[in-house]
Amino acid sequence: MTTPERPLEPLSDNERDLARISRALPTGEPSALLDARILKAASNAIAGSSKRRVRWWASTGSAWGVGTAAAAVLAIGISWQMRHSNSPFLPTEIPTGMSEEKSEPSNASAEFKQETPPERDHAPSQALAAKTDDSFARDAQSETKEVTGHATAKTIVSPTTARATPSPFPEAAVEDRPTDVGSVEASPIIDTDLAATGTLGKDTAPPAKSMYSGASEARQEAGKKQNLGMAATSSVANEPAAPVALQSGERADQTLRMRKSEVAPSVMADFGDDPEQWVKRIRQLQQEGKLEEAQMRLSEFKKQFPDYVIPADLIALLQP
Amino acid sequence: MQTERTDEELMLAYGTGDTGAFEVLYSRHRGPLFRFMLRQAREHCIAEELFQDIWQRVITARQRYRPEAKFSTWLYQIAHNRLTDHWRALSHRPPAPEDAIERAEREPDPQTPERQLSTFEERRRLQLALEELPADQRETVMLRLDQELSLEEIGHITGVGRETVKSRLRYALDKLRQRLNT
Numbered sequence: 001m002t003t004p005e006r007p008l009e010p011l012s013d014n015e016r017d018l019a020r021i022s023r024a025l026p027t028g029e030p031s032a033l034l035d036a037r038i039l040k041a042a043s044n045a046i047a048g049s050s051k052r053r054v055r056w057w058a059s060t061g062s063a064w065g066v067g068t069a070a071a072a073v074l075a076i077g078i079s080w081q082m083r084h085s086n087s088p089f090l091p092t093e094i095p096t097g098m099s100e101e102k103s104e105p106s107n108a109s110a111e112f113k114q115e116t117p118p119e120r121d122h123a124p125s126q127a128l129a130a131k132t133d134d135s136f137a138r139d140a141q142s143e144t145k146e147v148t149g150h151a152t153a154k155t156i157v158s159p160t161t162a163r164a165t166p167s168p169f170p171e172a173a174v175e176d177r178p179t180d181v182g183s184v185e186a187s188p189i190i191d192t193d194l195a196a197t198g199t200l201g202k203d204t205a206p207p208a209k210s211m212y213s214g215a216s217e218a219r220q221e222a223g224k225k226q227n228l229g230m231a232a233t234s235s236v237a238n239e240p241a242a243p244v245a246l247q248s249g250e251r252a253d254q255t256l257r258m259r260k261s262e263v264a265p266s267v268m269a270d271f272g273d274d275p276e277q278w279v280k281r282i283r284q285l286q287q288e289g290k291l292e293e294a295q296m297r298l299s300e301f302k303k304q305f306p307d308y309v310i311p312a313d314l315i316a317l318l319q320p
Numbered sequence: 321m322q323t324e325r326t327d328e329e330l331m332l333a334y335g336t337g338d339t340g341a342f343e344v345l346y347s348r349h350r351g352p353l354f355r356f357m358l359r360q361a362r363e364h365c366i367a368e369e370l371f372q373d374i375w376q377r378v379i380t381a382r383q384r385y386r387p388e389a390k391f392s393t394w395l396y397q398i399a400h401n402r403l404t405d406h407w408r409a410l411s412h413r414p415p416a417p418e419d420a421i422e423r424a425e426r427e428p429d430p431q432t433p434e435r436q437l438s439t440f441e442e443r444r445r446l447q448l449a450l451e452e453l454p455a456d457q458r459e460t461v462m463l464r465l466d467q468e469l470s471l472e473e474i475g476h477i478t479g480v481g482r483e484t485v486k487s488r489l490r491y492a493l494d495k496l497r498q499r500l501n502t
Contacts, residue, residue, distance in 0.1 A: 009470040018446070018496055019465040025443045030354045034368055035346075038375045042334070042342045045379045050337070 267300065275305040282314055291317070327391030335382040342382075346375070349395060352466055356396070359450060359462050360403055370406060374399050389476060396463060396477040407455065442500065449499030453492055460485055461492035 011019060030038075271278045278301045285294035298317045302310070310318070325333070325341070327348065333341035353374065358367040377398050385394070450458055456478070463474045471485045478485065 011464075011468060014493060014497065015465060018461075018493065018500075019468070021442050021446045021500070022450075022462070022465045025447060028354060028358045028364060028367070030350055030368060030371055034372060035350065038346065038372060039343060041376060042346070042379050043339045045382070046337050046339050 267297070271297070271301075275301070275308045278305070279311060279314065282317070286314070286317065328387035331382070331385050331391050332387065335385055342379075345391070349392065353395065353399060356399065356462055356466060357403075360455070360459060361406070362451075366406075370399075370402050374402050377402070390473065392467060392469065393473045393476050396467065396469070400459065400477050400479070403459070445500050446496060449496045452499070453495060457488045457492035457495075460488040461496065464489055 271281055278297070282294050282297050282301060285291075285297060294314075295317045298310070298314060301308070325344070327345060330341040330345040334345065354367065354371050357370050357374070358364065361367045361370055374395070378395065450461075453461065459478060460474055463469050463477060464471075469477070471482045471489070474489075475482045475485045480488075
């Protein structure tokens with residue numbers, strides 16, 4: 001009935017006696033119907049498993065086909081996306097006008113110097129801001145190119161131009177951009193600064209930093225130098241006027257226009273552009289006894305014509 | 321002379337698709353297993369239901385079967401688990417019916433008529449004693465007396481250690497002997 005093996009632990013006498021009685025108990029047997037049901041289930045399980053194996057193999061083909069097609073579509077879609085997106089920074093993210101900028105292998109400071117002259121004749125306007133934005137973009141490109149070595153404008157421009165896009169330059173243009181100082185229609189802020197401290201560059205230096213934040217150090221240094229140079233030439237009574245080194249013709253004109261903006265229009269109308277005329281008028285004031293006015297005009301004269309040697313008879317006016 | 325295949329060989333053969341091996345295996349164990357379930361469940365219909373469930377589990381697990389232990393151990397382990405599920409579903413073991421002895425007597429008795437009177441009293445007492453045993457002791461003693469399984473095998477089936485099986489068996493045998501001698 002069971003396995004042919006002998007039990008490992010044979011029954012004791014007591015157990016054998018009880019086993020005899022137990023086996024004599026009405027044992028009961030499973031009904032024939034129950035036997036048939038169990039045997040039929042066993043045979044059906046074998047038959048069903050073989051059918052399932054066939055069904056599974058038959059369905060794998062279609063399943064594999066669907067899966068392969070889905071994978072192929074996915075791969076095609078991914079490759080198409082990668083082909084049409086050239087860089088991590090999508091062109092749409094780059095502000096208009098900047099995405100088309102191409103990187104220029106130029107020195108940042110040199111670029112800056114080239115930037116400033118065209119702006120001296122223009123009032124701080126949106127056009128100026130836009131132009132400066134372009135210059136800033138070019139600066140950013142060159143800076144980034146120096147750092148990353150990449151040449152694609154889109155890649156370079158995106159992070160920095162995004163910041164510059166809201167055009168911080170209008171504010172900077174009004175307050176601190178050195179190039180704006182040369183314009184005729186100077187902002188009251190500049191005039192106030194001049195009146196208070198007389199040192200334009202001093203006030204503009206710190207904001208220049210924010211203006212050029214993110215730019216290269218070379219460009220910042222160039223800006224600072226320009227500011228300092230301008231500060232030196234524009235200093236008033238507290239600081240002796242140091243002769244400014246001769247610059248290029250364009251720079252001199254820019255300086256001249258900047259000086260003119262510091263003098264009241266009425267004075268300019270009275271004294272004119274001729275330094276000889278200025279000297280003559282100052283002497284006249286001195287002879288008339290209007291020493292204070294003469295001193296004032298002499299200081300203005302120095303600003304206007306820093307290279308002009310002051311006559312000996314007027315030097316006394318310089319002394320307090 | 322062809323040696324008779326062991327239970328393990330038959331089960332492995334059935335796992336590969338030999339339904340004839342299952343028939344042999346079933347014929348070997350149907351009786352003892354049914355008696356075992358009848359003793360535990362007390363109700364014939366419940367015993368048949370549990371009996372069918374047990375063999376269905378054997379059929380389902382035919383491909384996972386590994387002859388790491390005896391087939392009978394594995395079979396009664398399934399039976400034990402099925403009984404446990406049954407008692408858990410019932411939340412308690414129903415008390416012995418009042419006509420339990422009469423029900424047991426209705427079962428076909430293979431014994432000769434000459435001995436029915438003397439043996440009747442023995443069986444009646446043993447039947448009552450078995451009814452009074454706790455379920456775990458009854459299961460243990462039935463596996464031991466009917467299947468002649470070792471203590472270790474009973475421990476594998478019921479999920480307890482050998483010493484626990486030994487303890488249960490000792491208590492059960494003492495009660496049965498005491499009941500028979502009264």
